[in-house]
Amino acid sequence: DAGVTQSPTHLIKTRGQQVTLRCSPKSGHDTVSWYQQALGQGPQFIFQYYEEEERQRGNFPDRFSGHQFPNYSSELNVNALLLGDSALYLCASSRAGYSNQPQHFGDGTRLSIL
Amino acid sequence: AQKVTQAQTEISVVEKEDVTLDCVYETRDTTYYLFWYKQPPSGELVFLIRRNSFDEQNEISGRYSWNFQKSTSSFNFTITASQVVDSAVYFCALSEGVRAAGNKLTFGGGTRVLVKP
Numbered sequence: 001d002a003g004v005t006q007s008p009t010h011l012i013k014t015r016g017q018q019v020t021l022r023c024s025p026k027s028g029h030d031t032v033s034w035y036q037q038a039l040g041q042g043p044q045f046i047f048q049y050y051e052e053e054e055r056q057r058g059n060f061p062d063r064f065s066g067h068q069f070p071n072y073s074s075e076l077n078v079n080a081l082l083l084g085d086s087a088l089y090l091c092a093s094s095r096a097g098y099s100n101q102p103q104h105f106g107d108g109t110r111l112s113i114l
Numbered sequence: 115a116q117k118v119t120q121a122q123t124e125i126s127v128v129e130k131e132d133v134t135l136d137c138v139y140e141t142r143d144t145t146y147y148l149f150w151y152k153q154p155p156s157g158e159l160v161f162l163i164r165r166n167s168f169d170e171q172n173e174i175s176g177r178y179s180w181n182f183q184k185s186t187s188s189f190n191f192t193i194t195a196s197q198v199v200d201s202a203v204y205f206c207a208l209s210e211g212v213r214a215a216g217n218k219l220t221f222g223g224g225t226r227v228l229v230k231p
Contacts, residue, residue: 033219035219040224042118042205042221042222042223043159043205043219043221044221045218048218058218088157090157090159092159092219099209099217100147100164100166101164102149102164103161104161105151105159105160107156107157108157108158110157
């Protein structure tokens with residue numbers, strides 16, 4: 001039973017560039033959430049996708065956008081990269097209608113901005 | 115707005131000692147869920163335990179136990195007889211209410227646990 005998979009594992013970009021991160025949810029899960037974790041801090045919620053629509057959004061600018069595909073996989077896009085976007089980006093999956101169940105996380109994509 | 119505070123930034127113990135991690139939360143919802151996650155150096159967040167707001171019974175699961183007190187908005191977590199493999203960053207997290215698509219998690223700042231042999 002495959003868990004949450006994310007790609008790539010590491011990425012180096014320069015300021016002003018654009019980046020796309022990818023996530024495949026755990027088998028049986030239909031909801032994907034994205035989190036940003038800066039060094040030494042707890043993860044911060046970016047947004048959540050369900051039924052191919054953004055359902056909830058945290059306090060992030062619209063440079064951060066996403067997409068969910070019919071197979072439930074998801075992409076996180078960040079435009080006009082800033083130095084402050086350097087972080088570990090975590091994808092989590094869950095099953096709709098089961099709010100009391102834990103979200104399952106992938107290993108993350110470590111993004112470095114030069 | 116929901117908030118989670120982990121006052122301890124780092125705890126260092128010797129193997130076999132017990133470790134207790136503190137977590138205080140804020141929420142206006144009457145239905146909410148509390149979680150503890152472990153993050154080893156590899157980066158993946160590993161789910162450990164969960165508690166619903168309407169169930170204050172404290173439990174033990176193997177070497178893990180937790181103390182949930184709604185009166186003080188605390189959800190403390192204890193590792194009994196710590197082992198070197200327990201070294202990691204531990205996060206307390208809160209999700210509010212009930213949504214069809216599930217809830218976002220609000221995390222505390224984390225507590226780094228170092229278990230020395």
